[in-house]
Amino acid sequence: MSPFAALLRKDLRVELRTLRSLPAMALFAVSAFVIFRFGLDRTTLDGELAAGVLVPTLLFAALLGINRLFVAEREEGGFDLVRLAPLDRTVLFAAKASALVIYLVVLELIAVPIFAIFFLDSASGLVPFALVLLLADIGLAATGTLISTIATMSSARDLLAPLILLPLLIPLVIATAGAGEHLLASGGPDYGRFGTWLGLLGLYDLIFLLVGYATFDFLLED
Amino acid sequence: MASALQSITLRRLAIATVVVMGAGYALAFLYAPEDADQGFIQKIFYLHVPLAMVALLGFIVAGIHAIRHLRTGDPKHDARSYVSIHISVIFGAGVLLTGAIWAKGSWGVWWEWREPTLVSFLIVFLLYATYYPLRYAIEDRERQARYASVFAITAGAFVPLNFLAVRLAQPLVHPRTFSSAGGLPDSMLLAFLVCLAGMALLWATLVWFELDAKAASANLSRIRRRLEATT
Amino acid sequence: MIPLAIENADRYVGGAYLVFLLLLLIYVAIMAAKLSRIQRELGSLAELAERRSGETPPRGVGSVRGRDQEIEAVRQGGR
Numbered sequence: 015m016s017p018f019a020a021l022l023r024k025d026l027r028v029e030l031r032t033l034r035s036l037p038a039m040a041l042f043a044v045s046a047f048v049i050f051r052f053g054l055d056r057t058t059l060d061g062e063l064a065a066g067v068l069v070p071t072l073l074f075a076a077l078l079g080i081n082r083l084f085v086a087e088r089e090e091g092g093f094d095l096v097r098l099a100p101l102d103r104t105v106l107f108a109a110k111a112s113a114l115v116i117y118l119v120v121l122e123l124i125a126v127p128i129f130a131i132f133f134l135d136s137a138s139g140l141v142p143f144a145l146v147l148l149l150a151d152i153g154l155a156a157t158g159t160l161i162s163t164i165a166t167m168s169s170a171r172d173l174l175a176p177l178i179l180l181p182l183l184i185p186l187v188i189a190t191a192g193a194g195e196h197l198l199a200s201g202g203p204d205y206g207r208f209g210t211w212l213g214l215l216g217l218y219d220l221i222f223l224l225v226g227y228a229t230f231d232f233l234l235e236d
Numbered sequence: 237m238a239s240a241l242q243s244i245t246l247r248r249l250a251i252a253t254v255v256v257m258g259a260g261y262a263l264a265f266l267y268a269p270e271d272a273d274q275g276f277i278q279k280i281f282y283l284h285v286p287l288a289m290v291a292l293l294g295f296i297v298a299g300i301h302a303i304r305h306l307r308t309g310d311p312k313h314d315a316r317s318y319v320s321i322h323i324s325v326i327f328g329a330g331v332l333l334t335g336a337i338w339a340k341g342s343w344g345v346w347w348e349w350r351e352p353t354l355v356s357f358l359i360v361f362l363l364y365a366t367y368y369p370l371r372y373a374i375e376d377r378e379r380q381a382r383y384a385s386v387f388a389i390t391a392g393a394f395v396p397l398n399f400l401a402v403r404l405a406q407p408l409v410h411p412r413t414f415s416s417a418g419g420l421p422d423s424m425l426l427a428f429l430v431c432l433a434g435m436a437l438l439w440a441t442l443v444w445f446e447l448d449a450k451a452a453s454a455n456l457s458r459i460r461r462r463l464e465a466t467t
Numbered sequence: 468m469i470p471l472a473i474e475n476a477d478r479y480v481g482g483a484y485l486v487f488l489l490l491l492l493i494y495v496a497i498m499a500a501k502l503s504r505i506q507r508e509l510g511s512l513a514e515l516a517e518r519r520s521g522e523t524p525p526r527g528v529g530s531v532r533g534r535d536q537e538i539e540a541v542r543q544g545g546r
Contacts, residue, residue: 160390164383168373178370178387181363182394185401192405214401225393229386232306276476280483287487330490334483341479442494449501456508459538463515 017102021109026116029083036120039079043125046071047132059133065194068129069187072147075125076118076154077176083114084162084175107159107230111223114155122147139197142208146193149215153186156222163233189214246448249441257434263427271424277341282428284334286435287327288353292395294324294439295364299392302385314381317388319446321367323439328361351413356402363391509538516541 029035050067051057059067126147130137158179165175193211196204264282271278298320305313335354336346349355370387374380420428516538 157390160386164370164386167379167383168370169375174366174370174373178363178366181359181366182390184359185394185397188401188405210404214404217400218397221393221397222390225390229306229389232382232386235382277479279480283483283487326490326494330487333486333490337479337483337486341476445498449498449505452505453501456505456512459512459541460508463512463519463541 018105018109018112021106022112025083025109025113029113029117035079035082036117038082039075039117039121040124042078043071043075043121044128046074047125047129051132057133058135060135060198060200062191062195064133064198065191067133068126068198069191069194071129072118072122072125073154073183073187075121076158077179079117079121080114080158080162080179081172081175083117084166103231103234104227106234107226110163111152111155111159111226114158115151118151118154119148122151134198135200136202139199139203142203142205143194143197146190146197146211146215149212149219150186150190153215153218153222154183156219156226157182160222160226160230160233163230167233185214185218189218246441246444249437249444253434253437253441256430256437260427260431260434263430268424268427269421274342277338280334280338280341282431284331284338285353285428286432287334288331288357289432290435290439291324291327291331291357292360293436294320294327294443295360295395296392298324298388302388302392305381305385306389311381314385315447315450316443317385318371319443319450321364321388322446323442325361325364325367326442327439328357328364331357332361350406352399352403352406353413356399359398359402360395363394367391513538513541 047067050071054063054067056063122144126140126144130140134140158175161178161182162175165178168174189211193208196206196208261282264279268282270276271281298317301313301317301320304310305317332354335351335357339348339351339354340346347354367384367387371380371384374383520541
């Protein structure tokens, strides 16, 4: 089995066995939906309000999950194990980012249908929105892996990762919420600027996957 | 000998800055005509936009220094990256403050979400402000420098992307922007370019100045260690 | 865009440039404080060095040139 696959399997296996992040992330998202229902005093959402509730909630749930994933790795010495192995460190980056994408997708598979049940009148916009979310997940995984690795090696790790990530993820939020606003509109999905937002997401993913690929080595050398 | 050379360059830079900035603002106020639409308040343009452009360039320069640092491991590149970010963050604060004043004068509000430069700058400022807690949270000097360099590269790549994203997010109807640098009459363009050059020189002067001060502090520590070691 | 009355616009333009100058001055003031700390440190190191080689510190303690020469002397001597 290739090192990449082995690392990926390890991460996924651990999460499956211990289920330490995913249930919490999903629970957080659902609770957030309830809070929004009362905070906004609305029982249905569409268009920009729907996007404005769904996208930030997923973002914050993701930040919670990312922290947990990386902090635990550090505490269990997982990083040290990999550093000692004669591996191309970039493989670690790829494996971690892929694991993150999978977690995020699973989170969304749980949270988005619940969101639709709670607030949406029609679910027809959700299929194209799923594509948007997938692209956003890739970008989130790339920057999330990079920044979390930096943060876990520091003393303020719990605070630092979300602090740095939030501004860094704003273009993703712009694109995802921008697309969501149109796809979740009350009259049915509107593909007005769909291409623009997909393009922005793709560009973001490309740039930060490249940056991660080029610099991850330097984070793990000793 | 090296530091003597450095102080000559610093002096020259400082003089050039004063001359060029002086000329630039003289041109802006005495030569360039008043804007037909905005009136006198448009004069802030010659301050706000050069500040913004130079700050952004500064962040990208910091990223380039960071790349050099990762490649060579030489701490002087890390110092250059650090100071570049520092001065650019200060310029960034200037952008936000002058932008708010311009907004208040033009539209009567202290903040305008539809002004893409302002909003982009807010985001960039928020990101680079995390540079300091990041550095302070890592104690090992060498690791701190390496991680800071990765951050500077990531953030440098982020800057143009962020500008694109914010611009795309602007409402297509009723945009509210400060006058852009395109479509200016020649006299205004000249004044703007000289102001821009002056601002860039100011940035370089301050960076040089701060690097010098850091080097002096470092040398002092070396001497002190030497002297105390012979006790 | 309704042009503001001249006095109002003046105030905003002046305010913006003033804010910029203030930022600059604050920066210079902080750097000046740093520099004077470096000067003081330099002075105390010079005294330390002289005491080490048994000389008495010169009377013109405020002279930067004098101190620089002392430091140079220490450096030469220590090599």
